[in-house]
Each structure stands twice: as C-alpha cells, then as structure tokens.
Amino acid sequence: MIGTDIVRRNENVLQVVRSYYQLTKPRIIPLLLITTAASMWIASKGEVDSFKLFITLIGGTLAAASAQVMNCIYDRDIDYEMLRTRARPIPSGRVQSSHALIFALVLAVISFSLFLIYINLLSGLLAMSGIAFYMLVYTHFLKRNTPQNIVIGGAAGSIPPLVGWAAVTGDLSWAPWILFAIIFLWTPPHFWALALMIKDDYAQVNVPMMPVIEGEESTVRQIWWYTLLVIPCTFLLVYPLGVSGWLYGVMAVLLGAMFIKKTWLLKQNPFNKDMAKSLFKFSILYLMLLCTAMVVDSLPFTHQVFTAMINFVS
Ligand code: HEM
Numbered sequence: 001m002i003g004t005d006i007v008r009r010n011e012n013v014l015q016v017v018r019s020y021y022q023l024t025k026p027r028i029i030p031l032l033l034i035t036t037a038a039s040m041w042i043a044s045k046g047e048v049d050s051f052k053l054f055i056t057l058i059g060g061t062l063a064a065a066s067a068q069v070m071n072c073i074y075d076r077d078i079d080y081e082m083l084r085t086r087a088r089p090i091p092s093g094r095v096q097s098s099h100a101l102i103f104a105l106v107l108a109v110i111s112f113s114l115f116l117i118y119i120n121l122l123s124g125l126l127a128m129s130g131i132a133f134y135m136l137v138y139t140h141f142l143k144r145n146t147p148q149n150i151v152i153g154g155a156a157g158s159i160p161p162l163v164g165w166a167a168v169t170g171d172l173s174w175a176p177w178i179l180f181a182i183i184f185l186w187t188p189p190h191f192w193a194l195a196l197m198i199k200d201d202y203a204q205v206n207v208p209m210m211p212v213i214e215g216e217e218s219t220v221r222q223i224w225w226y227t228l229l230v231i232p233c234t235f236l237l238v239y240p241l242g243v244s245g246w247l248y249g250v251m252a253v254l255l256g257a258m259f260i261k262k263t264w265l266l267k268q269n270p271f272n273k274d275m276a277k278s279l280f281k282f283s284i285l286y287l288m289l290l291c292t293a294m295v296v297d298s299l300p301f302t303h304q305v306f307t308a309m310i311n312f313v314s
C-alpha cells in the first residue's frame, strides 16, 4: 500500500514537472540558443570562453522560457479555443495562472542574476528587454490587433544574438545588428508559412494573422519579398563587415538559393499546404545551418586549413 502511494506521488511530481516544462514551449528554445552561440563565436573570433558560453546559454534559456510562460498566461483564453493549443498546461487546467506567473518571474530573476553576476549588465538588460518586448509589444499590443504583429514582434526573437555579442564584448557593433536584421527578416517567411497551414485556427479566435486578413496570395507575395531581403542581408557579414569568411559565404549562397526555390514554388501554389509546410520546416533548417556555418567559419582551424589550401595552390 505504502509502495503504491510512493509510486503515485512520484508520478504526480513528474506530471507537475512535465507541465511546467511544457509551459516554456521548449522546442523553440534550441534555435534561439543557436543564434546566440553563433554570435558569441563570431564576436570572439572562434575562441569563445566556455564558461561564458555556458552561463549565457543558461541565462538565455531561462529568459526565453520566462517569456513563453508569460505568453501562455496572457493567451490562455485563445489557447483554450484553438485545437492546436488546447492541451497546453493552463487551458487544460494542469497549471494555475498565478503559479505560472510566479514560475515566469523566478525564471526571469535567475536569468538576470546570472548575467549580472557572471557576464555583464548589458547582456542581462538585453535578455530582459527580449521578455518585455515579446510580452508587451508582441503578445499584448500587436498579436490580436494587426496582421503586422509578427513583423514588428519578430524583433523579440531577434534579440538573442545581441545578448550573445554583448556577453562577449560588453557592447554592440554593426555585426550583431546584422545578425538581428537576418532573424528579423527571416521571421515573416518562417511564421507566415506556418500561419498558412493553421489559418483556420487563428481565424476562429479572431487573431489577425496575415493569411486570415489578406489571404494566401498576398501572404505568399510578402513571404517572397522578405526572402529576397534576408538573403543579401546574410552576405553583409562577409562584405563589407568582414566578420565571416568564404566558408560561411558559400553556405549563405547555397542556403539562400534553396530558400528562394522553396518560396518561389509556394508563390506559384499559394494554396498548397504541403509546400507551406515544407517552407516552414526549411526555414528552421536554414537558420540552423547558417548559424552553424558562422561558427565553423570563425574557428581558427578553418583559417589554418584555408591558408594551407591557398599556399598549396599558389
Ligand atoms: C514573432 C516571431 C515568431 C513567431 C510568432 C513564431 C511562431 C511559431 C509558432 C506558432 C510555432 C509552432 C509552435 C507550436 O506548434 O507550438 C513555431 C515553431 C517554431 N519556431 Fe517560431 N516563431 C517566431 C520566431 C521564431 C524565432 C526567432 C525562432 C528561433 C530563432 C523560432 C523557432 C521556431 C522553431 C525551432 C519552431 C519549431 C518547433 C517544433 O519543433 O515544433 N521562431 N514558431
């Protein structure tokens, strides 16, 4: 009897932990961290301090998690109405909003303290501005009021590379702002491709996402223009900034060509949900591989190989 009680209590504890974990929308966080890490690698010219990297990624995780928990509290009404989000911990009644709020605040306080104690004030303030922007500007003011919600709100998701750069250098120069711009311009193709697939969900709860308000053809046309803008922006790290080299440049061209192809296909078939899904998935792979290329390109080893190849050829 006592044994069964212990097993049941352990299951309950696990259930609670799982619910709080789900509140943080954990599947999105790794890509946010990849953009932070790529920025840190470029800022430190491939020789990033591992302790600083570790603390920044933990602090970034906690800040992003806090932002997502606050979003889950604010959006609990529409999350309950939509099939895709109904099983989230608050609408399904597994976590109370007041408890979630305490959790979000604790995550934010720990995140800011880690940045302040081990890194610097600027990176901590930037991480907190990410939470504030996502909550106040995106979730409160824009999400339910304008189809431009994710264009402006996308600035929140573009802050992590600023955090990473500030963590390494203590300030911000042109390069981190270009990284910011890359993610800012990448966000509309990323999100609208998904919004094309789940348009009816958003329409049902009156959230004015672009496909709901302007329809598929207009949305796809806008995805096309943002894709054409983001690709040249990725080249700016090579020229004129010169913070990334040939390896990254080649990857940026190849990935850019694939991005254009996917978007072009969707532009020809704006109502094709499979193509929208394919673009959405590719958008994630695109940013992941672009950031990986930034990291590999920044490593001293890559420069040594490149120099050896040049010497061999000449
Ligand atoms: C305002 C900006 C953004 C909006 C509105 C947005 C919205 C979304 C939504 C609604 C999903 C589906 C999640 C779900 O089914 O629960 C999603 C998935 C995803 N987003 Fe975004 N996103 C934004 C920016 C970003 C940024 C900046 C990143 C990372 C750099 C990112 C990375 C991801 C990833 C990796 C997934 C896939 C998660 C999975 O595997 O299910 N998103 N996004």
Ligand SMILES: CC(C)=CCC/C(C)=C/CC/C(C)=C/COP(=O)(O)OP(=O)(O)O
Residues within 6 Å of the ligand: 028, 063, 064, 067, 068, 071, 075, 085, 126, 127, 128, 129, 130, 131, 134, 143, 156, 157, 158, 159, 160, 163
């Ligand atoms: C530096 C720092 C802390 C940055 C945090 C920025 C951040 C949390 C970006 C994530 C953007 C995102 C995935 C939004 C989901 O939209 P939604 O909530 O409208 O999606 P839903 O329809 O699934 O609820």
